[in-house]
Amino acid sequence: RLAGGKDDTMRELLAIRLVWDAILFNLRKNMYLEKKWKEVLREASVSAPSADPAHHVDALLQIALEAGYQRQMIGALSRSGRPEEAEIRAEAQAVFCIDVRSEIFRRALETVSPAVRTHGFAGFFGVLAAYHPLGAASPKGHLPILFNPSYRIREAPAGASEEEIGRMAEERRQRIRVSQAWKTFKTSASSCFSFVESFGVLSVGKLLGDSMGWSRSVDHPDTKGLKKGETRLLKPVLDPPRDVAADRGDGSGPSGIPLADRPAVAEFALRNMGLIRNFSRVVLLVGHGSTTTNNPQATALDCGACAGQTGEASARIVALLLNDPVTRKGLAQKGIEIPDDTVFVAGLHDTVTDRVDLYDTEILPPSHDGDIRKLRQWLDAAGQATRMERAAFLGTAGLPAPHVAADVLRRTRDWAEVRPEWALAGNAAFIAAPRARTRHSNLSGRSFLHDYNWQDDVGFSTLQLIMTAPMVVGNWINMQYYGSMVDNLRFGSGNKVLHNVVGGSIGVLEGNGGDLRVGLAMQSLHDGQRWIHEPLRLNVFVEAPQQPIDDVIARHELVRNLIENEWIFFFRISEEGGIFRRLAGQKWQEVSAKS
Structure with missing residues (x-):
């Protein structure tokens, strides 16, 4: 729909x-x-008794828990942030996804190098694209599911002819078909026992390597069917193929972004990111993804703004677009001047290891080699600081940094690891404000951080986008964690160890029966001794004038229902640091950390 x-x-x-x-x-x-x-029919038609004293006690305790967190956030945000030194050119800028895990890394990076400025934006980076992997039957949307893709970007080896691209794609499809046929033979009822008896000894090496975590038990879906060395050759291609007949589409139209469209697409992305002036020499676009194995819930660890996939493709597409001379010329005509010495670089933050890999740096001019080298050093240091902070929740607190790094690397390959990382556990706030508002606060990796400067938002179109897209998705994520924790039987999926996947992506059964489950497993919420997630409804803080916020709420019933029915708590931050809570009936109430 x-x-x-x-x-x-x-x-x-x-x-x-x-x-x-x-x-x-x-x-x-x-x-x-x-x-x-x-x-049964009679019981189902009767509402749950509201007069149960236990329900009232639970409701009061829930309100108290949420009020305590709200006072903490109000105290942190009401202190006016230090003004940004807008006229001083940063040594580097890094745009991260608003995911709560990025908050820790952003804080660490700014600590490692105060000369770096970080920004927050949804991980599709503003380009509504579907990505068509080499040899795939159809493209995959790399954008929030609330939107439809405007462009299809194909993947191809750099510099290859259409004939070479077609041959490489067919070879990959052939390898995948052979692999699937071999797997079917090994696991079918008629051949599985004879296969083990005849060829089982040949799998001893792989079994040992996978069990000890020396190798991945299966190829990552993004690299399946590719030879070693082919992966690094593949890149997004913005230009349509020279031979239109060679463009293997799926009925979704030709691939690429037309030259005439590029300035407008780039302007939409940059204005909504808040990047319209004072560009540094290097601007890093950091998507995020998670490396795990034997994990049916792996997409829950990846980027929600990229439809449950990693943000690699989105970051690379936007970096290519913003480095394109045609795009920059058109942007200049729209009032966005990008300096000639500014380059955009795509990166991917692995949220298990906290390592950031950079892509396509070989196409950058030699004049930026020193900048990239320095950036890698900062990212490595920030990754180590992030790992050490997260160690408290992974059972490695107090260990030396090399031991912590080895442990998270093990988690990426251990097919028995049920808690490779904590994903978005603990999420409780969504903040749309200038980075100055939060730069000096430790938000403990619990906040979706979206940069927003209302003074630059002509017509408040960005405000509307934030309140109708990422804020809504943040509520979905928050409610998934909330429901899976408070009633795991109905809204969660029980014990991850017992899961049997149904239909590939429909859901799971716990054991060999019961209801089809689609929520989070207990291992995503509890570490075996204590709860990692707190069941708090999402607290939204937006720094903007009252009238445009009221206008967005009035125009969008979904947003209005979320706020007035208290599925989320909505707060407005004034420019002076005052905090006002939105109540039902279009009323606002000033609040403080003491109230």
Whole structure:
């Protein structure tokens, strides 16, 4: 429906279930069954008793828990941030995804080098693109699921002819087909036992390596079917193919971003990021992803703004776009002057190891070699600081830095590891404000950080985008964690060790039966001794004038329902640092850390 289509699959499935129940009821009909059926219907139609004293106690405790966190955040944000030194050119700028895990890394990077300025924006970086991997049957959306892709960007080896691209794609598809056929043979009911008896000894080396964490048990989906060395050759291609017939599409139109569109696409991205002036020599776009193995819930660790995939493709696409001379010429005509010595670099933050890899640096001019070398040093130091901070939650607190680094590397390869990282556990706040508001606060990796300067927001279109897209997605994530914790039986998925995946991506069964589960496992919330996540509704803090905020709420029913029904708590930050809470009925109430 988000794409303008129609899908009645769920309704049809429910109809099948109802018909099946009716058939069983008629076949096995008796007085006892009929009586029990009526009792169940009667109980289902009666609301839960609201007068239960235990419910009132639970509600009061929940309010107290949330009020305590709100006072903490109000105290931190009401202190006016130090003004940004806007006229001083930073040595580097780094745009991170708003994911809560980025908050720790951003803080560490700014500590390692105060000359670096960090920014926060949703990890698709403003380009509504679907990415078409080499040899894939169809593209994958690398954007929030609230949006539809405007462009299809294909992946291809750099500098290759269309004939070479087609041959390489076909070879990859062939390897994948052979691999799938071999896997089917090994696991089928008719051949699995004879296979183990005949060839099992040949798997001893791999079994030992995978068990000891020396190798990955399976290839990463993004590299499946590729030879060693081919992966580093593949890049996003912004230009359409010279031979349109060679553009293997899926009905979604030709690939690439037309030259005429590029300035407008880049302007949309930069203005919504808040990057419209004072560019540094190096601007780093940092997507994020997670490296794990034997993990059916791996997409829950990747980027929500990229539809549950890593942010690598998005970062590389936008970096290529902003380095394009045609794009820059068009941007200058729109009032955004990017200096000739500014380069954009794509990176990927691995949220398990806290390592940041840089991409496509070989195409940068030699004049920036020193800048890139210095940037890598800062990123390595920030990664170490981030790992040491996260060690307290991973059972490695107090160990030397090399031991902590070795432990997180082990987690990427250990097929028995049920807690490779904590993902977004602990999320509790969404902040859209200038970085000066939060730069000197330790937010403990619990806040979605979106840079926003309302003075630069002509018509408040960026404010509307923030409140209708990333804020809403933040609420979805927050509610997934909240529901999975407070009622894991209904909204979570139980014990991860017992999971059996159903249909590839439909859900899981816990063991060999029970209900289909789609929520988070207990291992994503609890470390075996204590809860890592706190069940708090999302606290949204936006620094902007009251009237445009009221206008967005009035125009968008979804946003209004979230706020007025208290699925989220919405606070406005004034320029002077005052905090005002939005109440039902278009009312605002000033609050403080003491109230």
